[in-house]
Amino acid sequence: MAHITYVAAGGQSTTVDLPDGWSLMQGAVANGIEGIVGECGGSCACATCHCYVDEADLGRLPAPAEGELAMLANVAAERRPTSRLSCQIKASPALEGLTLHLPDTQE
Amino acid sequence: MVVVGAGQAGLQAAEALRAGGWTGPVLLLGEEPVGPYHRPPLSKAFLAGRMETAQLAMRAPEALARKQIALRTGVRVVAIDRAARELGLTDGSRLPYEGLVLATGARARALPIDASDVRGFFILRSLADATALSAGLAACAREGRPLVVIGGGFIGLEVAATARGLGVEVTVLEAAPRLLARVLTPALSEWFEGLHRSHGVTVLTNAQVAGLDTDASGNATALTLSDGRRLPAGAVVAGVGAVANDELAREAGLECDRGIVVDDCGRTADPHITAAGDCTARRRADGSLLRLESVNNATEQGRAAALALLGQERPFRSTPWFWSDQYDRKLQMAGLSAGADEHVLRGRLEDGSFSVFHLRGGHLVAVDSVNAPREHLLARRLLDAGASPMPAQCADTGFDLATLLPAASSAGGA
Numbered sequence: 322m323a324h325i326t327y328v329a330a331g332g333q334s335t336t337v338d339l340p341d342g343w344s345l346m347q348g349a350v351a352n353g354i355e356g357i358v359g360e361c362g363g364s365c366a367c368a369t370c371h372c373y374v375d376e377a378d379l380g381r382l383p384a385p386a387e388g389e390l391a392m393l394a395n396v397a398a399e400r401r402p403t404s405r406l407s408c409q410i411k412a413s414p415a416l417e418g419l420t421l422h423l424p425d426t427q428e
Numbered sequence: 429m430v431v432v433g434a435g436q437a438g439l440q441a442a443e444a445l446r447a448g449g450w451t452g453p454v455l456l457l458g459e460e461p462v463g464p465y466h467r468p469p470l471s472k473a474f475l476a477g478r479m480e481t482a483q484l485a486m487r488a489p490e491a492l493a494r495k496q497i498a499l500r501t502g503v504r505v506v507a508i509d510r511a512a513r514e515l516g517l518t519d520g521s522r523l524p525y526e527g528l529v530l531a532t533g534a535r536a537r538a539l540p541i542d543a544s545d546v547r548g549f550f551i552l553r554s555l556a557d558a559t560a561l562s563a564g565l566a567a568c569a570r571e572g573r574p575l576v577v578i579g580g581g582f583i584g585l586e587v588a589a590t591a592r593g594l595g596v597e598v599t600v601l602e603a604a605p606r607l608l609a610r611v612l613t614p615a616l617s618e619w620f621e622g623l624h625r626s627h628g629v630t631v632l633t634n635a636q637v638a639g640l641d642t643d644a645s646g647n648a649t650a651l652t653l654s655d656g657r658r659l660p661a662g663a664v665v666a667g668v669g670a671v672a673n674d675e676l677a678r679e680a681g682l683e684c685d686r687g688i689v690v691d692d693c694g695r696t697a698d699p700h701i702t703a704a705g706d707c708t709a710r711r712r713a714d715g716s717l718l719r720l721e722s723v724n725n726a727t728e729q730g731r732a733a734a735l736a737l738l739g740q741e742r743p744f745r746s747t748p749w750f751w752s753d754q755y756d757r758k759l760q761m762a763g764l765s766a767g768a769d770e771h772v773l774r775g776r777l778e779d780g781s782f783s784v785f786h787l788r789g790g791h792l793v794a795v796d797s798v799n800a801p802r803e804h805l806l807a808r809r810l811l812d813a814g815a816s817p818m819p820a821q822c823a824d825t826g827f828d829l830a831t832l833l834p835a836a837s838s839a840g841g842a
Contacts, residue, residue, distance in 0.1 A: 342478075343483060344483075347483045347485075350485060350486065350487065350488065350491075351482055351483070351485050351488055352488060353487070353488030353489075353490040353491040353494070355491065355494075359466075359486075360723065360727055361466075361468060361723055361751075362466030362467070362468040362469055362484070362486075362723070363466070363468075363469065364468050364469075364751060364753060365758075366723075366749075366751045366760070367723070367724075387801060387802070388758065388801045390801075390802070391801030391802040391804070391805050392801065392805065394802070394805055395805055
């Protein structure tokens with residue numbers, strides 16, 4: 322399990338407890354958090370689950386794979402050094418307390 | 429406003445009605461007992477038992493409630509009364525509508541043999557199908573019994589890959605001379621056949637199914653082919669294509685031709701009815717009909733169809749795209765390669781990472797890539813921009829395709 326905090330573009334913050342193995346996209350969608358779409362269902366094919374990992378947490382994540390890096394070129398909002406696709410990040414105890422900031426648009 | 433069908437297209441339509449400014453009621457009707465869910469994982473992680481049902485949900489109930497979208501599941505519409513603008517439901521009740529989006533999807537094409545009552549026989553369209561097949565595959569893995577896949581299309585091959593991952597022995601039967609014949613060039617078909625063989629799958633092309641044998645309790649035991657061959661089977665899954673659910677529209681007098689005929693905006697001839705997703709056949713500028721079964725089509729058409737009911741034109745003409753995951757390979761397709769007269773390989777097939785550029789009259793019309801996501805995204809943007817590399821540039825991996833993009837669309841590039 323891991324508590325993940327999603328901070329909407331408008332500043333509203335929601336913290337949810339995710340089972341291990343759930344992607345952070347699934348966690349957002351299942352908990353009704355707006356700002357993450359995940360149109361392709363988590364197949365790293367659509368770039369609509371874009372998020373910014375809090376800078377303080379960036380070092381806790383494994384580097385993105387080639388497919389994710391490629392899709393990040395297609396995100397709708399500004400791409401930043403902290404940009405990730407939330408469908409490619411899986412909850413685990415190592416991510417306890419992680420914070421994600423959501424972009425203002427996904428499409 | 430009523431949306432019939434709570435899949436990808438229906439959900440997008442319901443949300444687009446709100447985004448488009450409709451403030452009246454929005455009713456989303458689904459035939460299945462559950463709300464909108466992601467179908468792509470049904471042939472992959474979910475089928476392998478690595479995903480819970482809750483992880484497939486497309487929206488939480490509160491997310492729909494916030495948008496004031498009323499979801500009713502387990503509801504079947506049996507008739508459209510266009511004159512009265514009312515729907516008839518199975519329970520005999522009638523439901524008035526101001527505008528109607530038909531997003532009824534598609535169903536699995538039936539086999540020429542009747543196998544529906546056979547235990548161990550499966551199809552794969554819905555969550556219920558996937559749950560049953562997943563248990564069937566787990567049983568095959570446990571008991572060391574083989575799986576026979578009828579149909580060498582995307583669903584059949586993804587199921588084959590998942591089953592191999594579970595350690596199940598797999599045979600894939602394809603009626604055509606090659607796999608994925610309707611969508612891939614011969615060289616790519618051959619590459620995919622090689623991929624599956626390298627993972628231990630037996631691939632039989634030109635294979636015609638003649639019958640399904642069962643034991644006394646009705647369990648599948650073997651499949652027989654028209655040439656007399658008999659393949660032992662603990663489970664059989666058929667993935668031989670899909671048929672559009674266009675009967676509602678057809679019976680209401682709307683034009684249907686292997687799908688509900690719509691224009692670029694999802695409009696039918698009835699100004700109060702639009703349609704989107706797998707149930708449609710889109711009339712193109714040249715008069716031909718295009719049937720696409722994909723997440724991308726469902727999403728784009730769902731939005732277009734909703735906005736068209738609100739009098740807003742948002743035609744879906746962008747480059748269609750599609751993907752398929754098999755083993756550790758991701759095939760990404762963009763554009764429509766049918767009608768292409770030149771196919772240029774970029775990269776090497778034997779490296780397992782390459783793209784095929786399809787040109788028609790020297791102009792780029794489609795790109796298929798395997799494990800080449802950057803190149804693919806770049807190619808998709810070329811297609812969107814109407815830019816076309818020369819065949820020699822397509823083949824030259826040293827040539828930077830990004831230089832062909834118009835300045836604006838290359839900003840923030842790959």
